[in-house]
Amino acid sequence: xxxxxxxxxxxxxxxxxxxxxxxxxxxxxxxxxxxxxxxxxxxxxxxxxxxxxxxxxxxxxxxxxxxxxxxxxxxxxxxxxxxxxxxxxxxxxxxxxxxxxxxxxxxxxxxxxxxxxxxxxxxxxxxxxxxxxxxxxxxxxxxxxxxxxxxxxxxxxxxxxxxxxxxxxxxxxxxxxxxxx
Numbered sequence: 001x002x003x004x005x006x007x008x009x010x011x012x013x014x015x016x017x018x019x020x021x022x023x024x025x026x027x028x029x030x031x032x033x034x035x036x037x038x039x040x041x042x043x044x045x046x047x048x049x050x051x052x053x054x055x056x057x058x059x060x061x062x063x064x065x066x067x068x069x070x071x072x073x074x075x076x077x078x079x080x081x082x083x084x085x086x087x088x089x090x091x092x093x094x095x096x097x098x099x100x101x102x103x104x105x106x107x108x109x110x111x112x113x114x115x116x117x118x119x120x121x122x123x124x125x126x127x128x129x130x131x132x133x134x135x136x137x138x139x140x141x142x143x144x145x146x147x148x149x150x151x152x153x154x155x156x157x158x159x160x161x162x163x164x165x166x167x168x169x170x171x172x173x174x175x176x177x178x179x180x181x
Contacts, residue, residue, distance in 0.1 A: 032150050032153045033139065035139045037135060037138075039170045041135075043103040055067070058160065060160065067084050068084060069082070076098065078097050080094065093110065095122075110123050124144060127140055
C-alpha cells in the first residue's frame with residue numbers, strides 16, 4: 001500500500017457492529033479439569049495412555065465396545081489416531097504428542113471428527129500424575145473447550161477415567177474431584 005505523506009489520508013470510519021459471520025466465530029473457551037485417584041503406581045497409570053492394547057479398551061471406548069482402530073506413535077512429535085464405529089457412524093480422535101515425561105506428565109493435541117464434538121478443532125490435553133500414599137492422582141486439563149461444551153466434556157473425561165480404572169483393575173482411592181476453570 002502506498003500513500004502520499006504530504007496528503008495524509010483519513011482512515012475509513014470504523015464500525016463497531018460485528019458482522020454476522022464474525023459473531024458466529026467468536027466463542028468463549030475455557031479449561032475443563034478432572035482428577036481421579038488410583039490405587040496403583042504412577043508408572044502403570046502413565047503407561048496405559050501410551051499402550052495401544054490398553055488405549056483401545058478405555059480411551060474414547062466403552063466396556064461393551066472397544067475402539068475399532070488404534071494407531072499410536074508414542075514419542076514427542078508422534079501422532080495418534082483412534083477410530084470408533086458405532087451404529088454405522090465413524091468417529092475419529094486424532095492428535096500429536098507434545099510432551100512425554102514418564103511417569104508424571106503427558107501433553108497432546110486432540111481433535112475429534114464425525115460426532116457432535118466437531119467444535120473441537122484442535123484442543124490441548126495435559127495429564128499430570130502425582131504419587132500419593134498407596135497410589136497416585138491423575139489430574140487432567142482439557143484446554144480450548146467451548147464453554148457450552150464444558151459440562152459434557154467434563155462428564156466424558158470422568159467416564160474415560162473410570163474406564164481407565166476398570167481396565168487397570170484398581171479401585172479408586174478417595175473420591176473424584178471435578179472443577180472447571
